[in-house]
Amino acid sequence: TLNEIPILKLAEVHAKPKGHQMSYGTAGFRGNASGMDHVFFRMGMLAVLRSKLMKATIGVMVTASHNPEHDNGVKLIDPHGEMLTQSWEELATSLANVTNDELIKEMKKIVDSQNIQLSNEASVFIARDTRPSSLALSQAVLDGATALGATCTNYGLLTTPQLHHIVACYNGGNHNVNEEQYYQHYANAFKALLNENLSYLTKKPVGSSVTVDCANGVGAPKLVKLAEHIGVNIIDIVVHNNGQSGKLNENCGADYVKVQQRAPVEGLNMEPDHRYASFDGDADRLVYYTLDSDCNFVLLDGDKIAALFAVYIKELLNKADINVRLGVVQTAYANGSSTNYISTEENIEVACAQTGVKHLHKVATAFDIGVYFEANGHGTVTVKDDCLNKIRSAATSEEKLQEQKLAANKLTAFLDVVNQTVGDAMSDLLAVEAILQDKGWSIRDWSCIYTELPNRQAKVKVADRTVIETTDAERKVTKPPALQPAIDKVVAEYPCGRSFVRPSGTEDVVRVYAESDTQENTDKLAKRVSLLVY
Ligand code: 16G
Ligand code: ZN
Numbered sequence: 290t291l292n293e294i295p296i297l298k299l300a301e302v303h304a305k306p307k308g309h310q311m312s313y314g315t316a317g318f319r320g321n322a323s324g325m326d327h328v329f330f331r332m333g334m335l336a337v338l339r340s341k342l343m344k345a346t347i348g349v350m351v352t353a354s355h356n357p358e359h360d361n362g363v364k365l366i367d368p369h370g371e372m373l374t375q376s377w378e379e380l381a382t383s384l385a386n387v388t389n390d391e392l393i394k395e396m397k398k399i400v401d402s403q404n405i406q407l408s409n410e411a412s413v414f415i416a417r418d419t420r421p422s423s424l425a426l427s428q429a430v431l432d433g434a435t436a437l438g439a440t441c442t443n444y445g446l447l448t449t450p451q452l453h454h455i456v457a458c459y460n461g462g463n464h465n466v467n468e469e470q471y472y473q474h475y476a477n478a479f480k481a482l483l484n485e486n487l488s489y490l491t492k493k494p495v496g497s498s499v500t501v502d503c504a505n506g507v508g509a510p511k512l513v514k515l516a517e518h519i520g521v522n523i524i525d526i527v528v529h530n531n532g533q534s535g536k537l538n539e540n541c542g543a544d545y546v547k548v549q550q551r552a553p554v555e556g557l558n559m560e561p562d563h564r565y566a567s568f569d570g571d572a573d574r575l576v577y578y579t580l581d582s583d584c585n586f587v588l589l590d591g592d593k594i595a596a597l598f599a600v601y602i603k604e605l606l607n608k609a610d611i612n613v614r615l616g617v618v619q620t621a622y623a624n625g626s627s628t629n630y631i632s633t634e635e636n637i638e639v640a641c642a643q644t645g646v647k648h649l650h651k652v653a654t655a656f657d658i659g660v661y662f663e664a665n666g667h668g669t670v671t672v673k674d675d676c677l678n679k680i681r682s683a684a685t686s687e688e689k690l691q692e693q694k695l696a697a698n699k700l701t702a703f704l705d706v707v708n709q710t711v712g713d714a715m716s717d718l719l720a721v722e723a724i725l726q727d728k729g730w731s732i733r734d735w736s737c738i739y740t741e742l743p744n745r746q747a748k749v750k751v752a753d754r755t756v757i758e759t760t761d762a763e764r765k766v767t768k769p770p771a772l773q774p775a776i777d778k779v780v781a782e783y784p785c786g787r788s789f790v791r792p793s794g795t796e797d798v799v800r801v802y803a804e805s806d807t808q809e810n811t812d813k814l815a816k817r818v819s820l821l822v823y
Pocket of ligand 2: 570573
């Protein structure tokens with residue numbers, strides 16, 4: 290049974306403000322940090338119920354990612370390091386929204402409907418980002434989890450993907466996993482991958498530094514640690530926007546760079562052909578950029594990282610003569626040129642999923658090897674176990690030629706560098722650096738694999754964004770019925786035109802995307818479609 294008295298006492302401390310309603314969105318609860326304390330407390334309790342049901346450790350991450358510093362958020366991590374299963378999102382929403390008086394009743398409802406054995410043990414791992422509100426809010430999570438008698442481990446400051454990694458490894462049986470082990474794992478995997486590269490000793494493009502804007506977030510101190518574990522003689526990472534002066538995500542970070550299509554305002558004295566990268570506030574997104582010889586800004590976003598990864602994997606599979614199903618998963622935001630390059634030029638299967646990591650992840654895991662990326666820089670590679678075994682055994686097989694074994698070995702090493710649980714800016718950075726190094730490519734070589742169509746994102750404030758409903762991985766509007774035909778009509782006027790609108794899952798706005806042959810046309814198209822939404 291539930292130990293009601295201590296729960297109710299703590300619930301008073303973390304009381305819900307009247308009328309405050311929130312829902313578990315694309316990536317958990319997110320909003321202005323003030324007034325959200327009860328949500329964190331209750332998610333601590335929900336994590337315990339989930340842990341008892343799954344008989345495994347559940348993670349709770351306190352972060353609002355790329356949102357402004359005054360926001361905060363919370364999301365649950367399931368046993369294998371994946372996002373909370375979708376059927377529990379509604380339970381989370383109801384639990385967050387009931388009054389204090391209804392709290393016990395609501396929890397009992399969850400216990401009954403899910404058939405949870407309250408006598409089971411529970412274990413919850415908690416971590417937070419660097420927001421000023423995060424310490425107190427992670428304490429609220431701890432209070433909630435301990436109120437239900439869970440064993441809690443508070444990891445303090447971590448990037449979101451670090452917590453995913455730790456939860457997945459722990460539940461996988463590695464009970465010594467911790468932050469230190471994370472660095473060792475990725476540092477060793479990266480070094481092993483470079484060692485597979487025979488030309489590593491002679492050519493050394495990694496020797497030139499990569500400059501990383503860490504959005505003044507938790508990624509900064511963590512990336513410094515990772516770099517120390519690898520060694521500056523192997524990779525030279527210069528950390529910018531480390532939180533000493535600027536504000537979290539303000540005029541910097543992956544979201545700013547991608548949406549504004551420009552470099553962070555402060556801190557970078559950009560030089561042509563140098564490699565720059567940006568993380569977001571919790572380091573689960575990565576984009577690269579540089580200046581061309583005319584000093585124009587050049588962005589290499591999630592689409593370009595996906596293309597780089599997929600083509601590299603395809604080449605290694607071919608070299609190793611391994612036949613498995615490789616696929617790339619994108620969203621509607623993927624630039625049309627990237628889709629064309631991957632599918633038509635490189636002959637790699639491409640699937641489209643709804644926005645949000647959980648949707649892409651699911652589609653990716655249907656492939657033997659799935660590369661998924663959102664254009665905004667969130668992505669990773671997933672591999673099926675039997676496929677991984679196939680590659681591993683190819684690396685040592687007597688029947689394979691030396692060259693084929695080498696390629697299989699390199700692919701194994703590469704797959705070790707990526708964080709398969711979730712998009713991870715740090716591990717993705719290492720993966721990109723290793724591929725460029727292996728290919729002897731400059732950032733310019735990489736950026737030239739295809740040329741993006743000019744694109745524009747806009748947002749429209751409307752009274753009620755839920756009146757817009759979409760289908761076909763958000764590429765078509767179904768409601769209101771007149772909207773899609775109107776969009777189609779406008780789009781048809783622009784060469785290479787494409788545009789879609791979708792209600793945001795994280796903000797109270799409708800988002801508009803447009804692309805076409807020139808920036809001028811694209812901007813016009815975005816504006817006209819935005820007007821249709823009003
Ligand atoms: C969240 C998602 C991100 C998605 C974004 C869309 C995760 C971890 N993050 O940040 O993948 O691109 O929401 O936001 O799933 P929107 O619905 O406001 O456009
Ligand atoms: Zn993030």
